[in-house]
């Protein structure tokens with residue numbers, strides 16, 4: 001008995017592909033990023049919920065993938081090794097899932113993440129240099145102490161300015177020194193969506209835009225966000241997710257159909273870190289089933305019974321552009 005409303009009964013993957021009504025969850029996190037379950041236990045947790053396929057998508061790390069795969073193997077669950085990368089689009093945060101990372105692909109992702117770390121470090125060094133040019137005593141050691149092992153960001157600079165008496169509060173620190181237009185402000189060197197998608201393709205993985213509801217707001221509806229995404233060479237879009245309201249899911253499904261994009265779905269499970277999110281469930285506790293993401297599973301090498309596998313569906317791997 002499943003814990004969320006599945007549309008049918010599940011059975012273990014057989015020789016004819018995954019049953020179309022099998023529960024799947026193509027977006028979960030572990031302790032390798034900000035989840036509370038170790039990567040190796042996720043397969044067992046999924047199996048206990050009748051989930052047949054699971055994708056680990058930790059933020060900006062591939063470190064949990066081997067343990068995740070071992071746990072899934074023991075539990076008889078299909079493991080889809082993945083990673084969730086951050087970028088932004090039109091002023092909105094955008095997360096991108098790289099799905100289906102082989103050993104070599106993981107190496108590519110590691111290199112990409114290392115490059116991003118270098119860019120962040122260079123930005124911090126440049127900001128420190130600019131404070132020095134203003135005759136202010138700001139050093140990287142003190143800023144990193146305030147960051148306490150976290151990624152260094154402007155609030156840590158703000159706290160140092162306060163600590164050293166350059167400002168009377170944090171607001172003043174931001175207003176005078178840390179916003180665009182200030183002499184000591186250096187823009188963030190985040191990866192662009194193009195860079196992220198290119199890195200994913202170089203890693204031989206599929207680039208799926210995660211929870212595209214993050215692109216809504218400020219007068220922009222979900223379709224506007226999807227159309228912005230559609231200008232980039234994404235392979236697919238995560239239509240099923242707890243943050244995707246049913247009407248947004250419908251819009252995303254229609255968009256994917258028109259643009260010939262793959263459809264994905266996942267719970268974004270983080271263990272107890274995000275209460276109320278359950279493995280295998282999208283918005284409203286709706287179970288995500290294999291047929292809803294059949295084409296994607298087929299592309300990842302896990303065909304769903306009754307759905308053509310990519311080999312039979314007309315040859316060349318399909319990367320959609322615009």
Ligand SMILES: [Zn+2]
Nearest residue numbers: 084095210211
């Ligand atoms: Zn995300």
Ligand SMILES: [Zn+2]
Nearest residue numbers: 027057084268
């Ligand atoms: Zn996530």
